[in-house]
Amino acid sequence: MDEMRENNTLDSRDFDAEVKEIIEMVTERRYSKVRSTLIENNAVDIAEILEEIDEELGLEREILVFRMLPKDVSADVFSFLSEDNQVDIINGITQKETDQIIQELAFDDMIDLLEELPANLVDKILVKTTKEERSLINTFLNYPENSAGSLMTIDYVHLKKDMKVSECLQHIKDVGEDAETVYSCYVIGEGRHLIGIVSLKNLVMSDPDTVVSTIMHADVMSVSVLTDQEEVSNMFKKYGLIAMPVVDREGRLVGIITVDDILEVIDDEATEDFQRMAGVTGDSDDEYLEMTVFQHVKTRLPWLFILMCSYMITGGIIARFEDMLSACISLVTYMPMLMGTGGNSGSQSSTLIIRGLATEDVHLDDTLKVLWKEVRIGLIVGLCLSALNFLRIIYIDHDTPGVALTVCGAMFLIVMIAKCVGAMLPLLAKAVHIDPALMAGPVVSSLTDMMSLGIYFVFATIVLGIGQ
Amino acid sequence: MDEMRENNTLDSRDFDAEVKEIIEMVTERRYSKVRSTLIENNAVDIAEILEEIDEELGLEREILVFRMLPKDVSADVFSFLSEDNQVDIINGITQKETDQIIQELAFDDMIDLLEELPANLVDKILVKTTKEERSLINTFLNYPENSAGSLMTIDYVHLKKDMKVSECLQHIKDVGEDAETVYSCYVIGEGRHLIGIVSLKNLVMSDPDTVVSTIMHADVMSVSVLTDQEEVSNMFKKYGLIAMPVVDREGRLVGIITVDDILEVIDDEATEDFQRMAGVTGDSDDEYLEMTVFQHVKTRLPWLFILMCSYMITGGIIARFEDMLSACISLVTYMPMLMGTGGNSGSQSSTLIIRGLATEDVHLDDTLKVLWKEVRIGLIVGLCLSALNFLRIIYIDHDTPGVALTVCGAMFLIVMIAKCVGAMLPLLAKAVHIDPALMAGPVVSSLTDMMSLGIYFVFATIVLGIGQ
Numbered sequence: 001m002d003e004m005r006e007n008n009t010l011d012s013r014d015f016d017a018e019v020k021e022i023i024e025m026v027t028e029r030r031y032s033k034v035r036s037t038l039i040e041n042n043a044v045d046i047a048e049i050l051e052e053i054d055e056e057l058g059l060e061r062e063i064l065v066f067r068m069l070p071k072d073v074s075a076d077v078f079s080f081l082s083e084d085n086q087v088d089i090i091n092g093i094t095q096k097e098t099d100q101i102i103q104e105l106a107f108d109d110m111i112d113l114l115e116e117l118p119a120n121l122v123d124k125i126l127v128k129t130t131k132e133e134r135s136l137i138n139t140f141l142n143y144p145e146n147s148a149g150s151l152m153t154i155d156y157v158h159l160k161k162d163m164k165v166s167e168c169l170q171h172i173k174d175v176g177e178d179a180e181t182v183y184s185c186y187v188i189g190e191g192r193h194l195i196g197i198v199s200l201k202n203l204v205m206s207d208p209d210t211v212v213s214t215i216m217h218a219d220v221m222s223v224s225v226l227t228d229q230e231e232v233s234n235m236f237k238k239y240g241l242i243a244m245p246v247v248d249r250e251g252r253l254v255g256i257i258t259v260d261d262i263l264e265v266i267d268d269e270a271t272e273d274f275q276r277m278a279g280v281t282g283d284s285d286d287e288y289l290e291m292t293v294f295q296h297v298k299t300r301l302p303w304l305f306i307l308m309c310s311y312m313i314t315g316g317i318i319a320r321f322e323d324m325l326s327a328c329i330s331l332v333t334y335m336p337m338l339m340g341t342g343g344n345s346g347s348q349s350s351t352l353i354i355r356g357l358a359t360e361d362v363h364l365d366d367t368l369k370v371l372w373k374e375v376r377i378g379l380i381v382g383l384c385l386s387a388l389n390f391l392r393i394i395y396i397d398h399d400t401p402g403v404a405l406t407v408c409g410a411m412f413l414i415v416m417i418a419k420c421v422g423a424m425l426p427l428l429a430k431a432v433h434i435d436p437a438l439m440a441g442p443v444v445s446s447l448t449d450m451m452s453l454g455i456y457f458v459f460a461t462i463v464l465g466i467g468q
Numbered sequence: 469m470d471e472m473r474e475n476n477t478l479d480s481r482d483f484d485a486e487v488k489e490i491i492e493m494v495t496e497r498r499y500s501k502v503r504s505t506l507i508e509n510n511a512v513d514i515a516e517i518l519e520e521i522d523e524e525l526g527l528e529r530e531i532l533v534f535r536m537l538p539k540d541v542s543a544d545v546f547s548f549l550s551e552d553n554q555v556d557i558i559n560g561i562t563q564k565e566t567d568q569i570i571q572e573l574a575f576d577d578m579i580d581l582l583e584e585l586p587a588n589l590v591d592k593i594l595v596k597t598t599k600e601e602r603s604l605i606n607t608f609l610n611y612p613e614n615s616a617g618s619l620m621t622i623d624y625v626h627l628k629k630d631m632k633v634s635e636c637l638q639h640i641k642d643v644g645e646d647a648e649t650v651y652s653c654y655v656i657g658e659g660r661h662l663i664g665i666v667s668l669k670n671l672v673m674s675d676p677d678t679v680v681s682t683i684m685h686a687d688v689m690s691v692s693v694l695t696d697q698e699e700v701s702n703m704f705k706k707y708g709l710i711a712m713p714v715v716d717r718e719g720r721l722v723g724i725i726t727v728d729d730i731l732e733v734i735d736d737e738a739t740e741d742f743q744r745m746a747g748v749t750g751d752s753d754d755e756y757l758e759m760t761v762f763q764h765v766k767t768r769l770p771w772l773f774i775l776m777c778s779y780m781i782t783g784g785i786i787a788r789f790e791d792m793l794s795a796c797i798s799l800v801t802y803m804p805m806l807m808g809t810g811g812n813s814g815s816q817s818s819t820l821i822i823r824g825l826a827t828e829d830v831h832l833d834d835t836l837k838v839l840w841k842e843v844r845i846g847l848i849v850g851l852c853l854s855a856l857n858f859l860r861i862i863y864i865d866h867d868t869p870g871v872a873l874t875v876c877g878a879m880f881l882i883v884m885i886a887k888c889v890g891a892m893l894p895l896l897a898k899a900v901h902i903d904p905a906l907m908a909g910p911v912v913s914s915l916t917d918m919m920s921l922g923i924y925f926v927f928a929t930i931v932l933g934i935g936q
Contacts, residue, residue, distance in 0.1 A: 240728035260708035270738035278819035287829040293844045311805030337779035351746035361755040376761045
């Protein structure tokens with residue numbers, strides 16, 4: 001994303017009406033009116049309108065309208081378009097137009113674009129860059145996905161430690177327009193080593209003749225280029241930051257991360273967890289509607305297949321007890337309820353623990369505390385559900401007390417164990433460095449299904465006295 | 469949270485070691501050393517250390533250490549403590565100490581505290597407030613939970629439209645220390661009507677003699693006190709904002725919301741969805757470990773009970789086909805697999821749609837697009853799983869082709885329908901203004917379980933020719 005937004009311009013309630021109006025104007029080819037209406041909006045909204053034009057009237061019309069934007073606006077708008085749309089537009093405009101956009105584009109937006117671009121278009125972007133720029137771009141393209149390096153921008157304001165406050169403010173005036181943020185300024189020493197941080201607030205509130213090193217904070221918190229984005233976003237949340245410096249292994253300042261990008265990271269991390277917890281693999285960056293049917297199949301089939309196979313074991317358990325089931329076929333009636341309740345009990349616990357681990361409210365060394373809590377919760381929940389169920393089987397189903405006892409005894413034990421297993425699995429995963437989010441509903445359910453049937457059939461054998 | 473943090477002070481890697489060291493010092497009653505070590509940290513970390521002391525050595529020691537903090541630090545630290553801990557501390561300190569903290573506390577932190585406090589302690593807080601302050605506090609306490617009003621703070625910088633830039637900067641110098649942010653300043657007209665917005669960046673980059681009304685943005689985006697926090701956070705994400713003004717029904721500026729609070733909102737909203745999707749009801753603000761066993765039971769029992777009851781229908785379906793199952797008991801073996809795969813297929817789709825709706829990537833008017841996509845996905849996934857399953861039943865289980873055909877025909881239809889039902893339920897919920905997150909795994913599973921068994925038994929009746 002380009003520079004953190006300074007101003008809020010536009011009332012969102014009228015926006016839908018305006019989009020419709022503009023699309024109508026484009027249809028009627030009233031292009032000068034389109035242009036004048038469009039440029040009254042901010043870049044985020046112009047980008048949204050362009051994508052609407054693409055969707056309603058096709059790509060050609062979108063490119064036509066995009067080309068009408070003033071030079072200084074178009075790069076900004078471009079940065080807010082979806083990645084697919086950016087590629088389409090680069091494909092549809094001339095080399096000269098591309099050069100103009102690239103020149104104006106913030107460095108981190110250019111990197112994002114290059115990551116998406118097919119090889120033949122990369123040259124169209126890089127044709128005007130110098131050798132040094134290409135080398136820098138290469139470094140950035142090589143930072144691992146989801147690392148601090150892949151999130152950061154180089155457009156920050158840096159100051160020297162012996163500058164006076166008035167000189168700092170003048171420097172910000174000179175270079176601030178292109179910076180991602182001017183609110184955190186970074187004081188660097190020899191070899192670009194990060195030695196301090198000073199906020200624009202501090203600068204504005206200090207005497208103009210003060211030397212910046214006397215008001216800067218020297219004890220700077222920073223992350224490395226390889227720090228995972230989840231860890232970075234947790235630091236933003238904990239300390240309420242608006243920017244964070246990124247340093248290389250030698251402590252040299254190489255970039256900054258701003259809070260607007262962190263807002264997206266928090267969302268992406270949650271989306272990734274939601275998907276993994278539902279047994280969907282793959283890339284969280286892609287939107288549902290933008291993915292093709294085959295991409296969807298590819299992300300869904302693996303876990304469905306693995307889980308389906310796990311039910312071979314469940315089937316095997318049933319096969320072992322076939323004679324017993326033949327002898328008392330009404331036992332089958334309660335199978336779905338026991339499996340379902342076991343799965344739901346386990347999912348509740350595993351979801352709470354997975355989320356707790358993600359938001360750092362639960363830690364690995366809380367394992368015993370969690371277990372003790374779940375044992376007690378399982379005890380109470382299991383007792384309640386069993387008791388209600390007993391009454392139901394006797395008074396509504398009019399089944400025998402023997403069957404009621406079997407079902408309710410099994411129910412109690414199933415809920416108890418499912419709660420503990422559900423809570424322990426994510427912690428176990430964390431301990432062996434597997435993503436805890438994988439230990440959610442689907443996996444927990446297929447495990448508790450096996451367990452539920454096993455417990456149920458053993459209870460039946462004992463209580464009803466019908467063996468295998 | 470108090471004022472957005474300006475500076476990063478402390479390297480997180482050494483933090484755990486430091487906490488241990490301080491706890492040791494407290495144990496050894498080396499209090500002057502404790503104090504000097506403590507105050508080298510920032511307020512967020514001091515608060516964390518205090519909570520560690522509470523956990524390791526008890527509340528009395530924590531209060532003892534809290535009292536040693538310098539006056540100007542203690543209110544700041546207080547604002548970062550957990551709500552339970554704040555109440556404990558207010559309980560343990562004198563009226564005079566309370567007054568000092570309350571005086572220094574940011575207005576929104578005071579409101580948060582008052583919301584948590586038992587009635588007998590509220591008086592301890594309010595004893596020094598004036599009549600006007602009490603009236604304002606009352607207004608804030610009455611804003612609905614999760615509304616913009618409940619998130620906002622009154623500590624913002626406002627300017628008058630005929631002020632010069634130099635006057636504005638001087639004004640910020642005078643009042644900025646207590647403001648939540650100085651980076652967005654609000655220009656108000658008669659009757660506190662919000663007429664414009666100007667960033668500190670704009671002010672710093674402009675000529676000192678410029679009149680602020682000529683550089684402010686007059687087309688201000690704002691939210692109402694009653695706007696839902698999810699909508700507010702979506703605007704922050706979309707436009708990359710760092711602050712948002714809040715106005716009342718007459719368009720008068722009543723407060724601002726800053727991005728640090730939005731970071732928490734995004735997390736809370738995701739947590740709420742995670743919990744609802746797992747069939748856990750209740751308040752997402754409470755952390756897992758802080759909740760009592762009974763609170764956990766209260767949040768988990770309702771859905772487990774409702775879903776358990778829904779399995780009475782599933783049981784009824786089985787009861788109707790008991791004779792058939794008796795005649796071919798091996799059909800029971802495949803029941804868990806069909807139900808499980810149906811539930812998993814449906815959960816995948818419902819999770820993706822629920823998340824898409826929450827992040828606004830999917831909208832209600834995409835319903836037909838979604839349905840068409842899920843039909844095709846279901847077709848392919850269903851075919852793959854059925855085919856693999858057919859081979860398994862014939863070559864591994866050595867069951868009859870009739871059984872294989874029954875199971876695989878049912879599997880195909882179950883996956884297809886489960887995908888569509890899973891995707892449509894959240895959209896349907898949205899259409900009738902129910903939270904789509906409720907239409908997740910547990911609910912989808914219990915519905916698809918009924919459907920799966922129904923389809924399976926009908927297939928068996930037709931293919932195997934064994935009727936009821």
